[in-house]
Amino acid sequence: ETGVTQTPRHLVMGMTNKKSLKCEQHLGHNAMYWYKQSAKKPLELMFVYNFKEQTENNSVPSRFSPECPNSSHLFLHLHTLQPEDSALYLCASSQNTGLDEKLFFGSGTQLSVL
Amino acid sequence: QQQVKQSPQSLIVQKGGISIINCAYENTAFDYFPWYQQFPGKGPALLIAIRPDVSEKKEGRFTISFNKSAKQFSLHIMDSQPGDSATYFCAASTDYKLSFGAGTTVTVRA
Numbered sequence: 762e763t764g765v766t767q768t769p770r771h772l773v774m775g776m777t778n779k780k781s782l783k784c785e786q787h788l789g790h791n792a793m794y795w796y797k798q799s800a801k802k803p804l805e806l807m808f809v810y811n812f813k814e815q816t817e818n819n820s821v822p823s824r825f826s827p828e829c830p831n832s833s834h835l836f837l838h839l840h841t842l843q844p845e846d847s848a849l850y851l852c853a854s855s856q857n858t859g860l861d862e863k864l865f866f867g868s869g870t871q872l873s874v875l
Numbered sequence: 876q877q878q879v880k881q882s883p884q885s886l887i888v889q890k891g892g893i894s895i896i897n898c899a900y901e902n903t904a905f906d907y908f909p910w911y912q913q914f915p916g917k918g919p920a921l922l923i924a925i926r927p928d929v930s931e932k933k934e935g936r937f938t939i940s941f942n943k944s945a946k947q948f949s950l951h952i953m954d955s956q957p958g959d960s961a962t963y964f965c966a967a968s969t970d971y972k973l974s975f976g977a978g979t980t981v982t983v984r985a
Contacts, residue, residue: 765918792971801884803877803975804919804964817972851918858971861907861926866918 764788767852767867774842775875782837782870784852790865792858793835795827798849798869810835811858842874878902879967881976889984894952896979898965901946905967905974910939910950913962913978922963923950955983 765786774780786793795807809817810829824846826838835852849869855862880899888894898908909924925932925939925948932939936959938951952959962980966973 801977803879803977804973806972809971853918855971860968860970861909861924862971863909863921864911864919864973866920868916868918 765852765854765865765867767850767870769870770868771871771873773873773875774839776842776844778842779838779840781839782850782852782872784835784837784867786833786835786852786854786865788854788856788865790854790856791832792855792862793829793832794853794855794864795835795837796851796853796866798851804851808837809858816858839872842872844874847872847874877977878974879965879976881965881979883979884977885980885982887982887984888952888955890955890957892955892983894950894955894959894981894983896950896963896965896981897947898949898967898976899945899947900967900974902967902969902974903946904969907968908939908941908948909966909973910937911964911966911975913964919964952981955981957983957985959983 768783792811797805807821808827828836851869852867853864910922911919912922913919936953941948962978965976
């Protein structure tokens with residue numbers, strides 16, 4: 762099984778709901794990432810954390826709120842989402858944030874916003 | 876704007892054939908070019924990567940060809956197998972922030 766575990770695998774929520782996505786990595790990595798994957802589009806980097814500190818926020822709307830309590834866990838808190846936010850949300854980790862770091866992805870959470 | 880353009884969007888190849896996926900970029904500062912493979916229901920996984928000081932890199936049946944002057948790179952899958960059926964993403968970066976292509980879905984027919 763992958764070293765990066767994401768829960769839940771599927772999530773359906775209304776626009777007024779609040780939910781959270783969880784990611785856990787068992788690889789001893791120092792960096793964690795959130796990516797958004799929409800059909801037929803490139804993966805979009807959302808947030809990067811390195812040693813629990815946020816190092817990248819790629820102009821993500823405030824209705825997405827990340828949290829990284831330690832180097833092994835990463836959350837994405839969701840509130841008042843829009844239908845266009847429906848996508849596969851992927852968590853990834855890497856040893857560090859160097860140029861040629863290998864990313865290890867989880868299987869993602871398929872989010873549907875109604 | 877899309878920093879890495881990938882083509883084709885999908886392709887079908889017979890078992891034993893060659894699959895070729897092409898990517899082009901504009902940012903000459905890009906210094907690392909990986910390819911990721913994604914199976915349905917799974918996250919992407921690193922397949923092979925190249926730095927611009929090398930024109931070709933081969934790992935098993937997978938080969939990256941890199942043309943720095945043309946700002947293009949491609950993935951060749953030799954002797955394609957049904958197990959190679961997946962979506963392939965090229966990417967490029969100057970640091971840890973990868974810019975991905977839109978993906979190519981490869982279907983290998985037995």
